[in-house]
Amino acid sequence: MFRPILSRTFGPRNLTLSQFLRHQSTKTLVKFDNADVHRFGIKDPVFKNLSLTIPENQHLVITGPINAGKTTLAEALAGQHSVKPTGAAKWPLLESLPGTLSDQIHLVSFQENSAMFSYGQHYYQERFNFSDPDNDLTLSDYLKSREKSDSKIAKVAETLDLTHLLPLSFVKLSNGQTRRARIARALLGNPAVLILDEPLMGLDIEHRKKLLDTLENLATKPGGTPVVLVQRPQDEMPEWATRVICLDGMNIVWDGTPTDYLQRILPQTTKEAAERQKYRQEALSKEEGTRDLRAPVVELKSVNVIYNKRKILDDISWTVRQGDRWALLGPNGSGKTTLLSFLTGDHPQAYSNELSLFGRRRGTGESIWDIKARVGLVSPEIHLYFNQRMSALEAAGTGFFDGVVPRSLSAEQTSTIERLFGEFGMSGVENRKLQEMSTGEQRLVLLVRSLVKRPELIIWDEPFQGLDLGMIHNVNTWLENHMKPEQTLIMVTHHEEEIPRAVTRRFKLGAGGVDANETGS
């Protein structure tokens, strides 16, 4: 007896006939066959004997810890590195298309890197100068430099929730808005293949979902664009991903389905979440009854910030006391960075609001530098100002002077930095240049910079961008074991699961800074 042909299965993967025929006609997007991948100017290959085949209908996620080789693999897939022997890397799907690989494959990186962005032409406080007209490069101009058609721009802007920001100066966009703008520009390029390196970084939960939905649409529609995502292990796995590759130490160490991948990491994340909650509750109950005795470090009373008739912060009141550890939360554009700029002395509207810092009302004679001397700050914006040729020691050392230009350091200052590098698990990093370091490592250097002068108030705005779980663990251990009880911490994150367990309080801004609320845990 024969089974009817339509109910028979074919091939090693037991596909139905129609699946089998589709499978047979599926082209290969890229194939590396025992390839040695070389970086320009470096003798030894960065990947040795790399064998990897990606069919066109596969939706690939590349993940792994810091320095695992994720970005290098993405660059290799985009044809940006030389490969030996000749012919060991092929892009069969693209062979018949006009142009070069770089015309067809767009690799967009979202890692902080001052060289990628013309921020240097601007001064740091410029963003907060509400009266500056929008006659700079606007978001609309920025998108037009890639695509002239207004209707195409309007469509992409709507998909990524950027429409209301089109007339605004690019420099005034919030961190998450800037990233969405860069993704919009990448989508407007209409590439044959799109590779995105950490696109979720800095996006709030709603916009992460929106972006993944947009990419799903792009990748899975008939005749869609193959999309490859590079992500941190702890990032959301898109439902439409069909394959996950894990790298470590410049090797592929795991290759499988998203379901198997999630099963591998789920038990660990669930256990950690339960431990965090328990630790926080204990810390909160310990301080019960004593908190009100501690001096206020920050007091905001009915603070308002309005830009061009738009209320960014609306009637915000908040008291931060010495030794508090706060998470400042809220969606992209809700005003978190604006609020923090009040606390670092950078916002011109601080004087017209009721604000006291370190027990002194703003506008009663102290300078910006008096305030900065008592505050240690890390933020994605500050990161952009660092010259990549600086060494880790020089970059961290600028924290003593509240600037971004290296100055000579005393032996005592150098040994403070060395001690902090050790406490953050990065001993021996002093002479490495920033440009040789991953984003996460650079961010750790800047975290050390924020601590060198042992500031009374530590402000970490999205400190964990680009950090892997091991590095986040090191920072948490530092907070628990080395932060002084009298030091105060305020940190911003978009990832609930990344809030260190030592951080016991939350202050949440709603869209437009309204509905601010305060919770103990």
Ligand SMILES: Nc1ncnc2c1ncn2[C@@H]1O[C@H](COP(=O)(O)OP(=O)(O)OP(=O)(O)O)[C@@H](O)[C@H]1O
């Ligand atoms: N000078 C300005 N003129 C007009 N609007 C501005 C100006 N500066 C900032 N904005 C707007 O203020 C809002 C708040 O920006 P802010 O950077 O404080 O948000 P955020 O909560 O830190 O966002 P993210 O999570 O994306 O970092 C944004 O919508 C931004 O576009």
